[in-house]
Amino acid sequence: MKNTITRRTTLGLGAGLLAAPAIVSAQGNWPTGPIRFIGLFPPGGGTDILSRIWCIKMSEMTGQQFVVENRSGSGGNVGTEAIARSTPDGNTIGLASVAPLAISPTLYTRLNYNPARDIALISGLWQLPNMLVVNNDVPARSVPELIALLKANPGKFAFASSGSGTTVHLSGEMFKHLAGVDMLHVPYRGAAPAHIDLAGGRVHMIFDNIPQALALARDGKVRALAVTGAQRSPQAPEIPTMAEFLPGFEINSWGGVCAPAGISPALIRRINELTKQSLETDDIKRRFFENGATTWYTTPEEFVKFRAENEAAFAPLIRASGAKVD
Secondary structure (H helix, E strand, C coil): CCCCCCHHHHHHHHHHHHHHHHHHHHHHCCCCCCEEEEECCCCCCHHHHHHHHHHHHHHHHHCCCEEEEECCCHHHHHHHHHHHCCCCCCCEEEEEEHHHHHHHHHHECCCCCCHHHHEEEEEEEEEEEEEEEEECCCCCCCHHHHHHHHHHCCCCCEEEECCCCCHHHHHHHHHHHHHCCCCEEEECCCHHHHHHHHHCCCCCEEEEEHHHHHHHHHCCCEEEEEECCCCCCCCCCCCCEHHHCCCCCCCEEEEEEEEECCCCHHHHHHHHHHHHHHHCCHHHHHHHHHCCCEECCCCHHHHHHHHHHHHHHHHHHHHHHCCCEC
């Protein structure tokens, strides 16, 4: 049988070949219009502040508006699902966070997304530790004093979190496990409402992201006892680490930029390149530092590997703590 190529076929092939460079060019010029950035937590929290700092810088660099849309709930799972269900055309990107991508797969019985399948990881943005702060009415002024107080009053103290499955929650679970104490977990829909109840004495403590926790402590609204990183924070070197009292205690929060799976490799490369440029600027480094974070650039491949390793590292702790969310 002879192969037949009609004039219509030829024209179709020609149009496709002409269109291909145009598509590549459009991706190389990303963004060509406003970009929707889906945040995972309510406005005013540490991750929201850092996300907006980055989006402002990206707007300055590209001349296009990056609009933050907060989709909070379930420790970041609601927003992550929204990202996963978005059209993978580069017009919608969002926050990649440790909670929904590395903790929730083990903590939650059911998830409406699969981190490895439904989310395209593009680059890391920041890392930061949490800080343990207690209400001023709590008599403990150090971690050892707090442990002694909790052991003498099992089940009578409560710690807040910005949602089940966040590092704020898991830091409390790790503390319970390593210190051998019993506390009640009270999850909130973000850090802002948790702060109100903490200041009002309705909950006793929180392992919050360092920007908000440190600000509250310096305003005299709470008392800072320790940070959860491996080293003391350069923003508050006078505050000890949890590991100084409980060896092996280390939890860091991280955030990055992601998109729905199916986004083209060319767009991933373009967004990654712009992200790298943004994180190398002095003002981003300075503003992240002022908010307790350090810039954290990764290639897409490095980010995929890091997320998988982070999930594997958190899984034994979650199982050992007995924490589970249906």
